[in-house]
Amino acid sequence: MKRLAELKQSGHKAFVAYIMAGDGGIEKLGEQIQHLQERGVTAIEVGIPFSDPVADGPTIEAAGNRALDEGITLEKVLEEMQRFDFEVKVPLIIMTYLNPVIRFGAERFTLEAKKAGASGIIIPDLPFEHRQLIEPFAKQQELVLIQLVTLTTIDSRLKEILKQAEGFVYAVTVTGITGSRDELAEEVGAFTRKVRELSPVPVYAGFGISKESHVDMLRDDVDGFIVGSAIVQAFHEGRIEDVEPLIDAVTAPHSV
């Protein structure tokens, strides 16, 4: 995760890709990670399927259901990651809803995630107030617990969350669920600027990012972008090359 701070120092923008583990079969997980790291992404979020993903839109929900139909579980994903026989060159972050973690055991989860080579954890339905459920165990394993901030996060709370932020801050750029959008709201720029001023760690924009126009709009106000639904759908339809211009638009050196 140090790499992310260094990248910020160097002025380059980060591209974080989200994939749904086990969509298309568990053996796809390693292939997708290798493909994305070869294509120059900065970090990868490994999504764990859940039966009731209330923060997600139809694309990721459908991918999760396909993975569940394949019998994918948190345990199977962590085991598969522990079996990777290629070099993982980018930070891997496990993104999961809380219930599978509770069922698996919080301490055991952090232990196995560490063994699986993860650097961080994102749990969208674990608010800042309840982070003690996971954070002490994550700390023991030197895993960062990434916090989300949103357009509805009030200022006093934003400061409180950012004070504790590690790794990077996930700035949610829509008031809503995950999924591709045509346009982002006007106020998003002001929001990410505010977050970036207050944040001790890089600020990445996510939810709804699917087009180069989104990247152009926010480029100067964030340290990177998180793209989920667009990548998940492209992998599903076997046309990941369609996303490559978006990766390039973010990661290519930019002269402004």
Next chain:
Amino acid sequence: MTHVKICGLMEEQHVKAASSADAIGFVFAPSRRRVSIERAQELSRLATNEVQRIGVFVNASYEEIDKAVKTVPLTMVQLHGDEPDELIQRIEVPVIQAFSIRTPADVEKLNSSIADYVLVDAPGTDYRGGSGHVFDWSLLENANLDHSRLILAGGLNKDNVQAAISQTHPFMVDVSSGVETDGRKDEVKIQQFILQAKGDSMERTQEKTIDPVGFFGRYGGQFVPETLMKAVKELEAAYEDAKNDAEFQKEYHHYLKEYVGREQPLTFAARMTEAWGGPKIYLKREDLNHTGAHKVNNAIGQALLAQRMGKRKIVAETGAGQHGVATATICALFDLDCVVFMGEEDIKRQQLNVFRMKLLGARVESVTKGSGTLKDAVNEALRYWVTNVEDTHYLIGSALGPHPFPTMVRDFQSVIGKETKRQILEKEGRLPDAIVACVGGGSNAIGMFHPFIEDASVRLIGAEAAGDGVDTERHAATLTKGSEGVLHGAMMKILQDDAGQVQEAHSISAGLDYPGIGPEHAHLADNGRVTYEAITDDEALASVIEMSRLEGIIPALESAHAIAEAKKQAQSMTADDVLIICVSGRGDKDMATYAEKMEGLS
């Protein structure tokens, strides 16, 4: 926090797996887990200094015990035989004396033990020193025990240890066979047991969390995406304010009286009383509310609160459609925008209610995902709320969801129990002996039970839906078959698989067809104040016919579960007893199901 002892260790890896336990036990008495003093010494070296080493003996000599204490060395001694007090006094380290518990008389013996700690277990079978069976923990209640020296053993495992702790409040729990697979200790089970016993989740959160408000024991909380936190916090503050505002309460009660038609009668059911041949049966008539069920009590309260917060758009979920109808009705009354999410399957079986909502001006959104029932409708309502949170209030229909919903819904529904209490005192001059209500998410039941929680003489029984039967794949018996988990914003009891995926529930009753139970019910089940029983589809249908013909009241399918359970309870009650059933709603909405299931009814 409760201490944990892992007993009967024989192998290195198991001692290591128990590293976060407070104590480990070595058995020196005849047993398949017996170890020699030398072996215990080797194993003991692998444990950290903080861990207590406890030796287990049955009628051993002082010399034998003393040798083990000094050699291993042991920090405590546990005695399972008929050791005399003189021996206990001579032992230099603290002593645990074990007792088999079968009757209240066995419990009384505990107080006369001179040992530092008393260990309670079920009566053993082959060897003395641990049965592997659970005994009736309720024997330990009201027994005037010193719980700070109580050690609980017997049949514990990761699934029951929390319930055991919350019921008996021991100093330590002791497990052996509960962390074994095929007669051998299992590292994963050891670790899971310790995490569960130490409250891997809620208990620990409560100690550490910034804001412990909104928990019932280990259940509750605010497990929602960050986008919703602002709305949830605002709601919490607004409700706190409204609750203590006499004007708000006055307005709420005004609508209950003038619009809903409260108070509702507590009807003496003379023919059911006669037919069942047991206690006097009274029916709390929530079926007489405007819109046909208890749901409207809550819908009015929340709609008034939403307006107070300046929100004029309402989203709701509905299962049977009763909450959807109540919400649509109130939105018409107050001129609020209303969208209701309802599962496709429920739309099919509750057509009449779908039409009623539309007639009232609400938009009904069909949810085709999952099993197309209540859980899926809640998911979609939550997604809609996340997207429209700035101007929309989520009017949740059951005692579920993130804090403050479970508390708020319970408070608005408590009018049921408060009226009932006043009425039964007028009619009988005393409190009832038992009250039965049906539970899906649990709102009519918690509203009925809450005013009686402190009245220990009143037995409270929740009837949940067993569908085709609790041993089949098709049921909604969350408390009978569920386990702790987070769903729809709260830690509660849910039906889930081993990987933490929430399972689909099944019940003939659309209102009970939900794989979770609200956090307060989960807590009341753990602490034993309320007992929960499961009623099958067929039993519920039989009760529909029975009550219709005996009392001229056609109950909703949901309420029929309470009636069926009440009939069972009545078997063991006498003519001097009083039993109250909460008839949460009327059966009009279920007529299509009744017609189909009771074809050829004569």
